[in-house]
Amino acid sequence: MPRRPLRLQVRPSTLRSAVRWNSTSTTTAAEGSAPFTPGSEQYKGYTKYVLDKRNNPTPILSNEELSERISRIPLKNYRNFIIVAHIDHGKSTLSDRLLEITGVVNPTVDNKQVLDKLDVERERGITVKAQTVSMIYHYRGEDYMLHLVDSPGHVDFRLEVIRSYASCQGALLLVDASEGIKAQTVANFYLAYSMNLHLIPVINKIDLDTADVPRAEDQIEETFELLRDDIVHVSAKTGFNVEYLLPKIIEDVPAPPAEKYNRELPLRAQVVDSWYDPYVGVIMLVNVVDGSLKKGDKVEFCKTSERYEVKEVGVMYPDRRPLPLLVAGQVAYVIPGFKDPNNVFVGDTLRKVGSAVEPLPGFEEPKPMVFVGAFPADGTDFKKMEESLQHLFLNDRSVVFQRTTSNALGQGWKLGFLGSLHASIFKDRLEKEHGKNLIITAPTVPYKVAFKGGREKIISNPDDFPDGTKKSSVVQLSEPYVEALMTFPKEYTGAVMTLCENNRGQQKELQYLSNGQTLMKYDIPTAHLIDDFFGKLKGVTRGYASLDYDDAGYKPSDIYKMELLQFEVVIQARANGRVVARETIKARRKDVLAKLHASDISRRKKLLSKQKEGKKHMKSVGQVHIANDAFQAFLRRE
Numbered sequence: 242m243p244r245r246p247l248r249l250q251v252r253p254s255t256l257r258s259a260v261r262w263n264s265t266s267t268t269t270a271a272e273g274s275a276p277f278t279p280g281s282e283q284y285k286g287y288t289k290y291v292l293d294k295r296n297n298p299t300p301i302l303s304n305e306e307l308s309e310r311i312s313r314i315p316l317k318n319y320r321n322f323i324i325v326a327h328i329d330h331g332k333s334t335l336s337d338r339l340l341e342i343t344g345v346v347n348p349t350v351d352n353k354q355v356l357d358k359l360d361v362e363r364e365r366g367i368t369v370k371a372q373t374v375s376m377i378y379h380y381r382g383e384d385y386m387l388h389l390v391d392s393p394g395h396v397d398f399r400l401e402v403i404r405s406y407a408s409c410q411g412a413l414l415l416v417d418a419s420e421g422i423k424a425q426t427v428a429n430f431y432l433a434y435s436m437n438l439h440l441i442p443v444i445n446k447i448d449l450d451t452a453d454v455p456r457a458e459d460q461i462e463e464t465f466e467l468l469r470d471d472i473v474h475v476s477a478k479t480g481f482n483v484e485y486l487l488p489k490i491i492e493d494v495p496a497p498p499a500e501k502y503n504r505e506l507p508l509r510a511q512v513v514d515s516w517y518d519p520y521v522g523v524i525m526l527v528n529v530v531d532g533s534l535k536k537g538d539k540v541e542f543c544k545t546s547e548r549y550e551v552k553e554v555g556v557m558y559p560d561r562r563p564l565p566l567l568v569a570g571q572v573a574y575v576i577p578g579f580k581d582p583n584n585v586f587v588g589d590t591l592r593k594v595g596s597a598v599e600p601l602p603g604f605e606e607p608k609p610m611v612f613v614g615a616f617p618a619d620g621t622d623f624k625k626m627e628e629s630l631q632h633l634f635l636n637d638r639s640v641v642f643q644r645t646t647s648n649a650l651g652q653g654w655k656l657g658f659l660g661s662l663h664a665s666i667f668k669d670r671l672e673k674e675h676g677k678n679l680i681i682t683a684p685t686v687p688y689k690v691a692f693k694g695g696r697e698k699i700i701s702n703p704d705d706f707p708d709g710t711k712k713s714s715v716v717q718l719s720e721p722y723v724e725a726l727m728t729f730p731k732e733y734t735g736a737v738m739t740l741c742e743n744n745r746g747q748q749k750e751l752q753y754l755s756n757g758q759t760l761m762k763y764d765i766p767t768a769h770l771i772d773d774f775f776g777k778l779k780g781v782t783r784g785y786a787s788l789d790y791d792d793a794g795y796k797p798s799d800i801y802k803m804e805l806l807q808f809e810v811v812i813q814a815r816a817n818g819r820v821v822a823r824e825t826i827k828a829r830r831k832d833v834l835a836k837l838h839a840s841d842i843s844r845r846k847k848l849l850s851k852q853k854e855g856k857k858h859m860k861s862v863g864q865v866h867i868a869n870d871a872f873q874a875f876l877r878r879e
């Protein structure tokens with residue numbers, strides 16, 4: 242990912258109505274007075290105000306009202322934005338409040354991370370998938386159409402975030418008032434900045450006793466060079482000040498640019514996401530860039546030339562709400578009426594049949610960093626399982642999926658993931674769905690082998706790794722590295738350095754930040770990263786460290802393949818229920834050439850062929866069947 246030098250052009254905000262912390266000259270939405278601190282009379286008053294508002298919710302629109310209002314909104318009144326932050330800084334909670342204020346969901350129900358729809362998201366409390374939702378907001382006598390993307394905070398899901406950026410012009414950069422800037426705040430900031438999004442800094446969780454708002458402001462100003470005056474302070478949990486965000490978004494975030502989005506041109510819509518619904522089949526989320534689209538239209542995918550008749554179109558509000566027509570600027574869903582997940586590619590362009598428009602530029606292909614093998618347990622229907630896996634992958638196009646065969650576990654699939662959290666989340670989903678029918682191996686990383694003559698091969702299956710004992714044409718083995726960006730309190734600097742060195746890390750940058758934190762960059766082999774590096778980092782920093790990482794390419798490495806070749810066979814003779822004799826046939830592996838002079842070639846050959854005979858003999862003596870679950874237990878490192 243390109244990391245651009247940090248020099249921001251921040252235009253002065255046109256709106257200064259956001260509440261300023263500890264400022265005497267600003268007003269709160271609730272009281273019209275300041276200052277305002279947690280526990281103060283104003284704060285209590287404001288809590289009451291929020292509750293009152295919840296008791297008088299914005300009415301939820303019917304389908305007819307919704308489509309009627311949307312149909313009258315011009316492109317200049319569209320605002321497409323994403324919320325980005327470090328993990329747990331409150332993106333999903335803030336989304337809940339925005340949905341309540343705009344009447345998409347009823348505030349009287351207990352809304353908790355409405356957009357985190359997957360089971361794993363609810364169970365683990367983290368966002369895995371980017372979710373898009375549409376809102377209508379009435380501001381200064383006009384309706385505005387807002388598309389909000391709630392994005393995952395964890396780096397493993399960065400591709401989701403990048404794809405979502407493509408349909409956005411602005412980003413709310415959310416910072417937890419008590420934690421301040423963390424590694425993923427920095428990484429997400431650079432991503433949004435490199436994609437030219439207008440950034441609105443937001444400090445969240447100001448209701449916490451541990452909130453240190455001035456410190457968070459200093460960090461935002463120093464690290465990102467964003468204007469202090471532009472920062473909006475909110476409590477996503479209580480809803481405090483959240484309503485100021487919407488006018489700010491409308492004033493500051495540009496509409497989809499008219500030179501890129503044109504409703505008069507023939508249809509071009511980019512697929513940004515897809516998922517599977519058992520009733521209607523494949524559903525796609527599209528960014529309509531040109532023209533319009535309605536039910537009954539005949540469309541084709543530019544990549545595959547496959548043609549379909551559109552069965553339904555509409556917006557996510559937060560669930561599917563059908564509309565008669567989609568127009569440029571909208572990020573909306575399309576039901577193409579087919580069931581096969583292989584027919585849809587995220588990044589592909591949809592156009593009308595017979596139209597010759599050029600496809601839109603596609604998305605960056607996912608580059609898997611971690612591989613696991615998945616194999617059906619004995620007696621499971623391979624075909625059926627493959628079909629159901631494909632449905633899961635439809636919802637996460639960052640997973641790379643290929644058939645493979647293992648000597649031990651038979652025919653199965655090789656799955657590539659963007660990181661170990663990604664792999665572990667997916668493993669949960671697979672296990673939930675398939676239980677004991679699926680054997681999942683421990684994660685590995687892809688190695689690169691360079692052969693004489695310049696040929697290179699990426700190897701992710703240990704079986705394919707070149708055998709060091711054979712005369713080999715291998716000239717170089719390389720392994721993947723990541724650039725790890727870590728932030729933690731200064732006093733742990735030594736401990737973290739030791740950890741990184743022990744994990745074969747190479748230091749690249751060390752900075753002491755003004756807030757008592759250290760920011761450190763190390764290149765670390767991906768194999769170490771996926772071996773619970775984050776857990777170890779948390780361990781040596783008492784849980785205070787945060788980690789972000791990015792692909793750092795391949796580096797030459799001194800690695801070898803280790804094989805477990807032979808085993809002991811125990812033979813027992815039993816008579817009358819008692820073992821009367823026992824013999825252990827030892828593993829026959831031995832370095833038969835150890836004491837031999839290198840030049841004694843004929844003797845060497847003789848000894849090796851004798852050893853080969855011995856191996857044959859071993860095979861004839863004992864055949865061991867290892868049950869699949871024993872393999873699974875062995876492959877699970879813990």
Ligand SMILES: Nc1nc2c(ncn2[C@@H]2O[C@H](COP(=O)(O)OP(=O)(O)OP(=O)(O)O)[C@@H](O)[C@H]2O)c(=O)[nH]1
Pocket residue numbers: 326327328329330331332333334335354366367368369392393394395445446447448449475476477478479
């Ligand atoms: N006190 C307080 N807690 C908050 C506030 N906003 C969010 N939280 C809590 O912080 C935790 C994380 O909030 P989420 O909204 O799930 O955070 P997120 O950024 O969406 O997390 P990921 O999707 O996993 O990256 C939850 O327990 C929220 O209730 C706030 O303003 N004040």
